[in-house]
Amino acid sequence: MTVADLPGVRRQAASMRLLADHPLWVLGGVLVVLIAITGAIRPSYLSFSGLRNTVLLAAPLGIMAAAQTLLMLTGGIDLSVAMVATGAAYVAGNRSPSGALIAIASGLLVGLIAGATNGIGVGIFQVNPLIMTLAMAAILLGLFTSWAQTIFTGSTTVAPLIKTLGGGSFFGNRVPYNALIWVGVALVVMWLLKRTGLGRITYAIGDNPIAARLSGVRVWQVHLVLYTLAGLLAALAGILIAGRTGAVDLQLASTFLLPSVAAAVIGGTSIFGGVGSYSGTILGALILSVLNSMLTFLNVGQAIQQVVYGLIVLLLAWLYAKVTTER
Amino acid sequence: MTAVVRRRALNLRRHGWSIGVWLLLAILIGWYVLLIPRFGSFQIASIIKNSLPLVYLAIGQAVIVITGGIDLGAGAMLVLTNSTSATLMQDQPFLVTILIGFGIILGAAALNGFVGWIINVSRVPDIVVTLATSFIYSGLALMILPGPGGGTSAGFRILFTGSDDGTGTSFGFSLGMLLVPVVIAAFFMRRSRTGLSLYATGSDLNAAYLSGVDIRRAKVIGYAFGGAMAGLAGLATVAITGSGDPRFSIGANATLNSVAAIVLGGVALTGGIGSVVGAVAAAIIVFFLSPILSAMGIDPNTAQVVQGSLIVVVMMIAGLLALRRRRAK
Numbered sequence: 001m002t003v004a005d006l007p008g009v010r011r012q013a014a015s016m017r018l019l020a021d022h023p024l025w026v027l028g029g030v031l032v033v034l035i036a037i038t039g040a041i042r043p044s045y046l047s048f049s050g051l052r053n054t055v056l057l058a059a060p061l062g063i064m065a066a067a068q069t070l071l072m073l074t075g076g077i078d079l080s081v082a083m084v085a086t087g088a089a090y091v092a093g094n095r096s097p098s099g100a101l102i103a104i105a106s107g108l109l110v111g112l113i114a115g116a117t118n119g120i121g122v123g124i125f126q127v128n129p130l131i132m133t134l135a136m137a138a139i140l141l142g143l144f145t146s147w148a149q150t151i152f153t154g155s156t157t158v159a160p161l162i163k164t165l166g167g168g169s170f171f172g173n174r175v176p177y178n179a180l181i182w183v184g185v186a187l188v189v190m191w192l193l194k195r196t197g198l199g200r201i202t203y204a205i206g207d208n209p210i211a212a213r214l215s216g217v218r219v220w221q222v223h224l225v226l227y228t229l230a231g232l233l234a235a236l237a238g239i240l241i242a243g244r245t246g247a248v249d250l251q252l253a254s255t256f257l258l259p260s261v262a263a264a265v266i267g268g269t270s271i272f273g274g275v276g277s278y279s280g281t282i283l284g285a286l287i288l289s290v291l292n293s294m295l296t297f298l299n300v301g302q303a304i305q306q307v308v309y310g311l312i313v314l315l316l317a318w319l320y321a322k323v324t325t326e327r
Numbered sequence: 328m329t330a331v332v333r334r335r336a337l338n339l340r341r342h343g344w345s346i347g348v349w350l351l352l353a354i355l356i357g358w359y360v361l362l363i364p365r366f367g368s369f370q371i372a373s374i375i376k377n378s379l380p381l382v383y384l385a386i387g388q389a390v391i392v393i394t395g396g397i398d399l400g401a402g403a404m405l406v407l408t409n410s411t412s413a414t415l416m417q418d419q420p421f422l423v424t425i426l427i428g429f430g431i432i433l434g435a436a437a438l439n440g441f442v443g444w445i446i447n448v449s450r451v452p453d454i455v456v457t458l459a460t461s462f463i464y465s466g467l468a469l470m471i472l473p474g475p476g477g478g479t480s481a482g483f484r485i486l487f488t489g490s491d492d493g494t495g496t497s498f499g500f501s502l503g504m505l506l507v508p509v510v511i512a513a514f515f516m517r518r519s520r521t522g523l524s525l526y527a528t529g530s531d532l533n534a535a536y537l538s539g540v541d542i543r544r545a546k547v548i549g550y551a552f553g554g555a556m557a558g559l560a561g562l563a564t565v566a567i568t569g570s571g572d573p574r575f576s577i578g579a580n581a582t583l584n585s586v587a588a589i590v591l592g593g594v595a596l597t598g599g600i601g602s603v604v605g606a607v608a609a610a611i612i613v614f615f616l617s618p619i620l621s622a623m624g625i626d627p628n629t630a631q632v633v634q635g636s637l638i639v640v641v642m643m644i645a646g647l648l649a650l651r652r653r654r655a656k
Contacts, residue, residue, distance in 0.1 A: 077454070121639060126646035128596050130397075130454075134583045135635040135642075142631030254576075258462055261455070271452045303473070306466030314459040318449040 023268050023324050027283040030316065034287060038294040045293065048174045056167065056244060058289035059178040060085075062282055064237040064256055065263035066189045067230035069281045072264055073193070074223065075206045075273025076122060076129035078230050080136040081260055084114045085238025085253035087140050092162060092239050093248035094152045100161035107239045108232055114140060115231015116224065123223030144250055156249065158242050166243015178240045185233065189278045202226065206273025259288050262313040268320055287316070344593040344645075345605040352612050355619060362622045372498035375505055376488045378614040379563040380405065382505060384581055385588040385610035386512045386603055387556025392589055393516065394549030395529035395598030396446065396453040398439070401557045402581030403464035406573055408435050408561025410468040413477025413571025421482030428483065432558040439554020443547040461578065468573040477571040487566035508559065513603045515552075525549050530599025587638045588613045613638070 039046040064081050071078050092107030114136060121132040144152075158166075169176040193199035201222055204212045213219050237256070242248045267284035269276025291312060295305045360366045384401055391398045398404075408431050415431075416424045446456050481491035487504050489497040516522040527535040528545040536542050560581075565571060592609030594601025616637065620630035 121643060125643035126650060127639065127642040128590065130596065131587060131590055131642055132639065134586065135639045138580070138583055139632050139635035139639075142628045142635065146626065146628035146632075258458055261458055265451075265455045271454055303466050303469035306462050306469065308466075310459040310462035310466065313462075314445070314449075314451070314456060317451045317455050317459070318445075321450050 020323055023320060024280055024283060026319070026323055027267065027280065027287065030319075031283060031287050031290065034290045034294065038290055038297065041294060042297040045297070050293075052169060052174060052176055054286070054289045054293050055179045056169075056176045057292060058285050059176065059182040060166075060237040060240040060244070061256060061259055061263060061289060062182050062285035063185050063233050063240070064253075064260040065267075065281045065285050066185055066278060067233040067237075068260045069264045069267070069269050069276060069278050070189065070193075070202065070226050070233075071129070071230050072269045072271055073202050073206045073273055073276055074226060075209065076223070076227075077261065077271065078118065078133045078227070078234070079130065079257065079261075080114065080118065080133040080140065081230070081234040081237075082253045082255075082257035083137040083140040084111050084231055084234040085241060085256065086248075086250060087114070087144050087238070088235030089158075089238040089242035089248045089252050090144055090148070090152060090250065093156050093158045093242060094154045096155050096157065096159040096162070100159035103159050103162060104239055108235050111231040111233070111235025111238075112228060113231075115228040115234070118231065119224035119227030122227060123220035141250070148250060157247050158239075162239060162243040163246055164243070166240040167246070178243070181236070181240065185236070186278060186282060193278060198222065198225065203274055206270075206275075208274075258309075258313070259285075262317070263288055266313070266316045266320060268324065288313075345602065345608070348592055348605055348608045348612065352608050352615070355612060355615055359615070359619050359622065362619065368496040368498060372489060372496055372501060374615065374618065375498050376501040376563075376567055377618075378611050379487060379501065379505060379567070380560040380581070381584055381588065381614045382607055382610045383508060383556045383560035383563060384585040385592070385606045386508060387553035387560075388585040389589045389592070389594050389601060389603050389606035390512065390516065390525065390556070391549050391553040392594050392596060393529045393598060393601055394525040394545055395532065396443070396546065396549060397457065397586070397596065398550070398553050398557075399454060399457040399582055399586075400439075400442070400461035400464050401457075401553065401585050402578035402583075403461040403468070403575075404435060404439065404554060404557035404578075405560045405564065405581050406575075406578040407464040407468040407471075408558040409564045410472035410477070410561075410571040410573045412562055412565045413479065414472050416479040416483065416565065417477050419480055421480045424480040424483040425486075428562050431562060432555050435558030435561070436551040436555035439557070440547045440551030442554075443550030444543075446550075447543045447546055461582070465573070465575045465578055468578075472571050472573045475570060475572045475574075477565070478569060479565050484566045484569060487563050492569075504563070508556070509603065509607050512552075512556070516603050521545075521548060526599055528598075584613050585610070591638065591641060 035046070042050075044050055064085060067078060067081055088107035088110040091110050092103040095103040095106045118132055118136055121127040122129050165177050165181065167176075167178075193202065201212065201217050204217065205219055205222060209219060238253050241253055241256070245252070263284035264276070264281045265271065265284070266287060267276070267280030267282070269281060291309070295308060300308070363370065384405060388398060388401055412427060412431050415427045419427070442456060442460050445451075446453055449456070484491050486500060489495045489500040516525065524535070524540045524545050525548065527538070527540050528542045528549075532542055535545070588610035589601065589606045590596060591613065592601065592606035594606055613634070616634045617627075617630055620633055621627070625633065
């Protein structure tokens with residue numbers, strides 16, 4: 001190697017280091033590139049109504065991924081979010097004739113009960129989160145399949161207010177209402193993680209649960225609170241999804257499970273806990289939603305869509321792992 | 328004298344969970360015999376053959392988890408191999424279906440071994456990679472077989488079920504197909520150098536690496552073995568049902584049951600702890616709950632709720648016991 005090569009080498013290393021220090025820039029870049037590609041496939045996408053549709057999809061995903069992020073930071077995971085969302089939406093649909101507010105409240109109640117049960121299992125009884133939440137998903141699916149024929153035989157369409165919140169927009173039909181709710185959730189979650197004691201303890205438990213316990217943290221209480229919160233967020237996301245589609249069924253949110261985990265992982269939250277942020281998850285949710293629009297425009301059919309979706313999630317996670325281990 | 332007593336106590340503690348699982352299985356079988364009006368060879372045949380897919384899947388999952396990974400794509404692999412084999416085997420003679428079967432097992436092993444290699448190279452956590460492959464596999468299954476259909480040869484069905492239409496009373500073949508893979512897997516994990524290297528890798532990655540174990544090879548082998556077992560589960564499914572079904576929910580449910588079975592069977596999700604044999608007993612228990620619940624006259628949806636709740640309750644009791652043991656120390 002000659003001396004003249006060295007500065008160039010060093011400059012390249014410096015730019016890699018810059019990216020490693022600011023992984024969110026990489027994600028932002030990926031997002032812009034994806035939007036550009038989608039625009040090239042379908043030029044009408046690069047307009048307010050095109051991007052509005054992506055945000056409409058991203059908002060419930062982002063809220064569900066917030067639940068996932070909170071739990072992954074503690075080293076846990078919630079594989080019941082999709083079923084909790086579906087159950088909440090189903091109950092909200094059934095209670096819609098008695099008014100939108102009652103419908104939303106009963107939907108959130110589903111999330112509260114399911115989330116708290118997960119929290120009791122994981123926090124107090126030390127059940128592995130994977131088992132606890134997978135079993136919760138199976139239990140909820142069984143319950144709602146049999147309840148759909150017995151006690152919840154009523155309405156399967158949701159109240160107008162829920163439709164507006166989940167699918168409507170304001171400001172000349174440009175900004176969806178659900179984006180507004182997402183911004184609210186995002187602010188609360190980021191405040192919780194960055195500015196409160198609970199947030200610091202969340203990171204501490206994920207980083208080293210034994211150290212956290214030995215320094216006097218009541219780990220089970222934190223688990224209980226976070227799993228309950230995750231259940232509530234999943235329920236909220238489910239109600240918004242129902243508002244977008246206008247009707248509820250038992251498959252409503254099932255396609256959201258992988259994306260909710262993937263959004264957090266792509267956004268740099270470690271599945272082993274202790275590392276990550278909600279701002280990364282937001283970018284992850286946006287990337288996945290743009291990807292979804294792109295695959296829809298390509299009109300390739302569900303089978304190929306699933307394969308491509310899985311491949312891209314894998315590649316993005318790989319890219320992120322590569323960039324962040326470069327330092 | 329005291330050494331013997333102490334060793335016995337140690338053995339009991341080490342194998343206590345396994346013994347408990349086998350005891351639970353015996354109790355369930357006894358209960359089932361009392362529950363139904365007539366218990367004969369038809370019931371035995373039906374239980375053994377229908378438990379095959381979950382048993383295979385649990386063996387594969389146990390090997391992968393013992394190596395320190397987890398395969399959330401195992402159920403999707405079952406669906407993929409089920410759909411592929413049903414498509415390829417339709418209207419083929421027995422010998423051809425056997426060759427296709429071997430080909431599919433090898434293909435599944437290669438594909439899942441490749442997944443293990445990706446986990447090594449990318450350093451993306453197992454759970455994320457296999458969650459992504461679960462989507463890729465079920466997408467591929469839908470491409471190969473868009474809706475339920477396909478078929479296989481009569482001989483191939485006899486091989487797994489003992490009869491050409493899947494409803495016989497002879498259970499020799501099923502029992503053989505149950506025992507042979509279990510024995511091979513148990514022997515491989517406990518007695519071979521490679522099997523021990525899988526335990527070492529799952530137990531402590533750094534210690535294994537420093538003692539000269541090729542941890543990357545261990546991961547690829549673990550995943551390949553798991554893939555082969557999931558492939559075998561797909562073949563058993565085509566033999567039992569006589570067709571292929573590419574639905575996503577089948578795979579998701581099978582994955583849940585396989586993870587539940589191995590944890591119930593004493594395999595720790597942290598890796599390095601547990602045995603294939605324990606996982607097999609637990610897999611039969613998890614499968615066995617549905618015939619018991621249906622014999623009690625409970626509808627399938629409620630049965631699913633009861634099954635999920637039972638898994639949670641058992642894990643809660645295990646958690647409490649572990650907590651008490653830690654406090655006692």
